[in-house]
Amino acid sequence: MSLAAKSLAVQPLAPVPTLTEGVAAFQARAYDRALAVFQPLAEAGDAEAQAWLGALHAGGTGVPASLTQAFAWYRRAAEQGHGPAATNVGAMLAMGQGVAQDRAEGARWLERAAASGDVMAAYNLATLLAKGDGLPADPARAADLYRSAAEAGHYPSQARLGHLYAHGIGVERDRVEAFAWLSLAAGHGVGTALNALEEVIKEMSADEKREGAARAQARRTAPGRIAPIPA
Template identity: 40%
Template sequence: MFIRWLTIFLLCASCPHAAPTSTDKSKADYHFHMGLNYYHGLGDQPDFKRAFEHFKAAAFAGSVKANGMLGRCHQLGRGTAKRPEAAIGFFQKGAELEDPIAQFHLGNAFLEGNGVSASPITARRWYLKAAEHGHVGAMANIGSLYEKGQGVPQDEAQALKWYQQAARLGLPAAQAALGAMLASGRGIPEDPVQAAMWYGKAAEQGHARAQFLLAAAQFLGRGVTQDPAQAFHWMSLAANQGHENATLHRDTIGKTLTRDQLNAAAKLTAEFDQRHKPRENSALSTAGRSATGFFITATGHLITSHHLVAKAQKIEVHTGDNSVRARVLKMDPARGLALLHAPMDSKPLPLGMTRPLRLNEPVFTVGFPDTQPKANEPKLAQGRLTSLTGPGGNLRHLRISAPLKPGNCGGALVDDGGLVVGVTTTEPGGQKSPNLHYAVNGTELVAFLTDSPQILTALPSPRSKPLTFAEAIRGAQAATVLLRVQP
């Protein structure tokens, strides 16, 4: 036992507690984000060995967040030997330094007894700390503890509360769990319509359990219009992910369908695959183009469209006469979003988070519609929400009447109170239909950021007083930037 903990101590000792200098912080940030790039692959194959080396360098330079990632590498054997006990040491260090990712994974380790004696009570304590920092996975896990009575007395009202928080922030597992509670009337009056709605949100994100539950609801007509073709489509998607019950029921449903219904289901599945297929950027040539992005923190974090930067060799952020090189921190091809960072002070836009949207409400975007390299004049485009779903009823997108051009892609869709409710994008699926313009739903943006709690906690709070329309436009102009992208 002594040797095991001595080993953990020595592994963690390479990460000094001394306050980093500004140079150390720059090195720490560089190595941490390079580590994330190699760990996740960013569209290419992950390189865990190089990721592990960057995380070690980041921790040595004083990065608190690197401890959690070093813990994951040791826990899963990625880039280093698999040593769950060593992982606990890194998780513990990061957790005590208030890193929500380390707190979350430390909670998981205690819940599962992975590298440490199982203790749901201790797991809950670390989940609560992570949830305080905005970690949505921790919120969902607290809900699960209350639902199952693990480490706490079983309490469906508390489970519902935590699931609702995580579901509203876009976590599909929480959306599926919330839907199941609504469907069965546990902790809340039974509401099959709301249950099906939450199943749909999670199913569209690829959550197998939600796809199975949505399929069952559609086959039985519970909370939604009975639709055997839709049911077979969602049941097939769940079965393809290995969901055992879906595999059993898919064939049962399939035997009841006509040929036309089977063809309709196949078309729905093809459309789903197309929506979730990474899209190439047809707007960029080898000469480079301009695009739009907008700041979400005061320290240079900005959002744009994934396809604009997926294969970029160089990205520059232009604000007035200044230009700063930006780097990609995170991308999500399925949602079509990318998070960038430029080392500069910035004026961010507040997010509308999960406020309910209204059909036909006014919206606008400020961007750079001309994709030519010399385009540098921001332009205002106004319109209304003409649909709260995208093509085929997908819940990830909004349809808007604002006239958009390719250069608008990646800009903020803003309501008349100055809150971001979406991110302008090309037509989902890659089609080009005249007079049809779309935005990624703001709930997808929040979900995209949920595993980056440091970003979530740095988001500006919505203003206490509503803005005038003119003030909202000025705020959007201040937050919107021209991106010059070199493939």
């Protein structure tokens, strides 16, 4: 005698919140909701969620501000190849924020992030190398890094590269190149670039100014460049 099969009602599973939902919650300033989304994803190993969780701790949004916690989450993301998180790890090590200061180790993380194309990493690493702060000074390498970020549209890097050309630091002194890069940075409100540009202009001929303006315009409209990153 066969037993009649009993039908079992299956309770539908609640959909797992996605990273996109967490980002949307953050943008809506629903920080508690963002935290509730990012935390389990980060603990499960999602590098992007780990980076977002680091940002929450750094800014004290949805959680008490803690640079120590921010560094820990940024590092977990960085170890998985997350470029911006690696930049934050490098910068925090260099400045001793949330972790014991170690400029050499910070530079290594910044080098890694810069190699992946992160312009903020290139800028930060260039700043350390230009100053020789905690590691050997290398003005030529600093100039190369500033140039890579400047060509990507990073305004502070354009200002720094213009300064190097104006004074012949790490590069041959070149008033025309200085004018071009400083003009680009000044056009986006970088005050130090405007002041430096005024000093360079005092030494330039009319022909040099025209050439500098032409180079600035060419770089401003060159095809294939990414959108400038605000300072």
